[in-house]
Amino acid sequence: MQLDTISVSRGGVNVSWDNGVQHFFSAFWLRDHCDDPASQDPNTRQRLVDTFAIAPDITVSNAVLDNQSRCIELHWNDDTRNTISVAQLQRAVFSERESSASEHHYWSAARVLESLPEIPYNDVLASEQGTLQWLELIERYGFALLSDTDASEQGTKALGERISPAQRTIFGAYWPLSADLSEHEDSAYTTQTLLPHTDGTYYHNAAGLQMFNCLEFDGTGGESVLVDGFAIANEMKEQCPEHFDTLCSVSVPGQYLEPGVHLYAERPVIRLNSRGELQQVSFNNYDRAPMHRNEDALDAFYQAYAEFNRRSIDQANWLKIPLRTGMALIFDNWRCMHGRMGYSGTRTFYGCYHNRADYESRLRTLRQTSGQQAL
Ligand SMILES: [Fe+2]
Structure with a gap:
């Protein structure tokens, strides 16, 4: 499943996949799943971000898809930035179903x-x-x-x-x-x-x-x-x-x-x-x-x-x-x-x-x- 388009919506990000399926990711969820090296260990994929320190009212002010790196740069409402890879989104919504697939x-x-x-x-x-x-x-x-x-x-x-x-x-x-x-x-x-x-x-x-x-x-x-x-x-x-x-x-x-x-x-x-x-x-x-x-x-x-x-x-x-x-x-x-x-x-x-x-x-x-x- 490949990513088609993204858009900022309701403080989070809407993603459309090329099979027509759409998913909404809230800002809190996105921050919790960012996989830049400061947020997630690149080798073990263990979480480095402190889930419990994420502001409950966090929102996405802008989201930019970098087609080359296949990552989305997320701009938060407190002016900080992180990235999440398209692969991470795919894993969350598709890979857990791999056995049934x-x-x-x-x-x-x-x-x-x-x-x-x-x-x-x-x-x-x-x-x-x-x-x-x-x-x-x-x-x-x-x-x-x-x-x-x-x-x-x-x-x-x-x-x-x-x-x-x-x-x-x-x-x-x-x-x-x-x-x-x-x-x-x-x-x-x-x-x-x-x-x-x-x-x-x-x-x-x-x-x-x-x-x-x-x-x-x-x-x-x-x-x-x-x-x-x-x-x-x-x-x-x-x-x-x-x-x-x-x-x-x-x-x-x-x-x-x-x-x-x-x-x-x-x-x-x-x-x-x-x-x-x-x-x-x-x-x-x-x-x-x-x-x-x-x-x-x-x-x-x-x-x-x-x-x-x-x-x-x-x-x-x-x-x-x-x-x-x-x-x-x-x-x-x-x-x-x-x-x-x-x-x-x-x-x-x-x-x-x-x-x-x-x-x-x-x-x-x-x-x-x-x-x-x-x-
Ligand atoms: Fe037996």
Whole structure:
């Protein structure tokens, strides 16, 4: 979006963009967001201006656009001047919507994926461009498969480090996952079928991404299951909005217990951002902790929760992926639920989590360096 014209109005500045959209910026807001070196650190973009010392009655007496530097010189009513860049205005009004601007492809029984998003392991390791392609697949589809992986612990770490250091939890930073391991008494460390769920409902900062690299598989069954939680949420919003609203408003607690550990957190099954867009799905009936409400609220909750579960366990909404040695799967744990078919034999994965903010940061900076997006 490029700036078209500016004009001083009501003591602030009116800006017209070349797509016809207009924004009014008050003088107080403009002074608070000036990005000349005295107002904002040029490297870290940390604020230097003292917001709380800005005169409440500040006004703009003149505003001059310098087309060469792409900055607006602002003349204040006390005869001082500062500048704000057009980029700063763009960031304020457009960049916060960057996540919704990128196209998400939701999938379910109603919108079946024609092919699975997949990228060769070596492409991700070989270049920043390959890593960007990988993360964009995850952003778009909620998951991505990797082929021809280095099926080792080191190979898993090398892949995970392409995003950021892993998110350390009680399971460690990188962890083996196998029924032979009795280190944690969690249902994940068994051979039984695991119904779709998200991980970390008992953490305030549930992992943003989860990754499994299949080191060994010698048996039958054990397919990984994925369900697009955002697709289910969107379909519920359309088809049963009262249940959708209930799931957005009732906080559901999750907990994890083992000797010396008692993790507990709570949030609604569906969390929206400040613009009303889907931000996170949290659904793990295995780990749900006790909660109570009045009778009507509980009735509404159980009905809405059961409807979400019905769609979650509907195999028409599932992707079943047989992960075999040399394949890895990474998925958005804030969007997709995952599960596993029961199996017999030996199945060893090596996995990790990534913090949501670290993943988003990597995606932003990769886009910036590839010239896709001006930050
Ligand atoms: Fe899990």
